[in-house]
Amino acid sequence: MNEVIRLLTSHRSYRQYTKQTVEPEKLKAIIEAAQAAPSWVNGQQVSIVAVRSEERRQQLSVLSGNQKHVAEAPVFLVFCMDFHRARLAAELEEQPFEAAGDIDALLVGATDVGIALSNAVAAAESLGLGIIPIGGIRRNTAEVIKLLQLPEYVFPVAGLCIGYPAGELPQKPRLPLEAVYHEEVYNPDQKGLIRNYNKLHRESLKAQGVTERDWSSTIARFYALNPQYGDAGRTLPRQGFTSSNLEN
Incomplete structure (x- = not known):
């Protein structure tokens, strides 16, 4: 194994x-690794907003469902699908x-963000940093x-906490490989x-001293309580995504 x-x-x-703060050169390397990820038609439909301000991280922590690690991480990255540049390209042409x-x-947009996010995760971990992706950024996308003053055709998809692990x-x-890998x-x-x-x-969970529960119970409960996660159905049209398939 390499x-x-x-x-x-x-x-x-x-x-x-x-x-401990995340060194600027390490953050730059992480962003460059994310930017190097492949994208549809080389459209590079991703933008990343780095948030270091304690006040702004605290606000994002609340907006993400009161996840305190968003406020405590030295750097919080917000990965956005970005068709604003594509719109500008259309105007130029x-x-x-x-x-x-x-x-x-x-x-x-979501796929491009996922690939870029994956690159950022790998880069951060290779530099000795700890991370956790934050889907809660989609709970209150309007706010x-x-x-973050995102322009039209830019939408926040995921966040990423980055810092030095406390332990x-x-x-x-x-899941077993047979559950996720299918042949033909x-x-x-x-x-x-x-x-x-x-x-x-x-x-x-037992080994960690955490309350034992089945994985299936956790997942079933999450999707039962969150049939429509966040406010994306309302805010996507406001950002210019007007497909008739979107819910109002």
């Missing part, structure tokens, strides 16, 4: 950080701009857009694999 694969397969998510009316633009953490077990066609026989994984999940 060092890249060893790094990728040893990932952990950290919620507690030391007071005197061409119509229709992409934001196509539901595919959302898939493109995040206002706080070591055990690695969470993953999708294998629908998943329930048995999930039941087996539940046992492993409970054992991991």
Whole structure:
């Protein structure tokens, strides 16, 4: 196993950080790694807003569902899908701009953000930093857009806490490979694999001294309580994404 694969397969998510600041050169390297990620038609449909201000991090912590690690991390990155530059390119070339009316633009933007975010995670971890992605940035996107002064056709998709870990953490077990890797066609026989994984999940929680619960129970409860997560259905149209498939 080479060092890249060893790094990728040893990932952990950290919620507690030391007071040590993240060096500017390390942050720059992380951003450059994210920017180097592939993107649809080389459109580079991603922008990253780095938030170091304690006051602004505290505000984002509240907007993300009162996740205190957002406020405590020395750096918080907000990854946005960005079609604002595509709109400017259309203006420069005197061409119509229709992409934001196509539901595919959302898939493109979210995918590009995910790939860039993954690059940033790997880069940060390779530099000895701890991270945790924050989907809660989508809870109150209208306020995040206002706080970060995002222009039309720019939308916050995910956040990323970055800092020096305050301690070591055990690695969470993953679903068995057979559950996520399919050859030729999708294998629908998943329930048995999930039941087996539940046992492993409970054992991991017990070893950490955390309340034991099945993975399936946690996931089922989350999606039962969050049938529509956040306010994206309302704010996407305000940002110029006008596909008829979007909910009002």
